[in-house]
Amino acid sequence: MFEYIKGDLVELNPTSVVVDNNGIGYFLNISLNAYSKLSGRKNVMLFLHQVVREDAHLLFGFVDAAERQIFRYLISVSGVGVNTARVMLSSLSPSEIQTAILSNNVKTLQSVKGIGAKSAQRIIIELKDKLSKDSDIMEFSIPQDNTTKDEALSALVMLGFSKNPVSKIVDKLYMANPSSSVEDLIKMALKQL
Known part of the structure; x- marks a missing residue:
């Protein structure tokens, strides 16, 4: 599994970037939060999460380790896939997601497109204990x-x-x-x- 990538930012779109590392262009899926933080930068270091499927190998890029960890927690919840997790990180910051989960704020999670009441409650139930015990995320957020x-x-x-x-x-x-x-x-x- 890849940990991070450093290189030149060749292309920046609201949902993806291309990072040139030693002459190889890596296509990474990103959130809108990452997009806003990357605007105007030429050299980047992004933390990576790799998803291997039968039909594709996908890379997701994150500006910091806390955003990646929240992404990993979200995709561990039954019914939340990588695209839903990315939409959540595009709509809310990692600290807003964490705060909503720790404070049982279903409405904040429901404000994300594609997240209904049952999904929001499932996310809170499955992640509240994990997030409250994860001191690394608390420090970053x-x-x-x-x-x-x-x-x-x-x-x-x-x-x-x-x-x-x-x-x-x-x-x-x-x-x-x-x-x-x-x-x-x-x-x-x-x-x-």
Whole structure:
């Protein structure tokens, strides 16, 4: 299995790219999120997921490992194929998908074309535990240089709460409300503690 590809971006379309690596052009399927992040770039490094079928060998490209991991989780759900997972990643960011699953938000998942109520519920049921245990995705999906989140966490620790459980709550609240102020994050966290 391939891990990633580095090379020159030869062609960029909303659903695919061609990456030239040592004179060989690789056709990769991508999401709209990846497309927007790749616009204007000449050299790229994309994480890969390979799908081998009787009639085709397909490569899917991802800007970061977190997006690829969410894609892999989604295709592990019964009834969710690679095209549905790619549509989901085109409609919602990886952190929005993760937040929707962890907060049982069926409506957000249903907003994606082709995902009905039963599919959304199945995705939540099958992935909630996996996502809550996967610390790698949590680290990628939460911006690392966020002073608002850090200040809220520091304030709650100073109030006497243990850092580890408070950190998880603040992370989840920040993912759900990225534009919140420090005061708002503290108030929301206090309601859950």
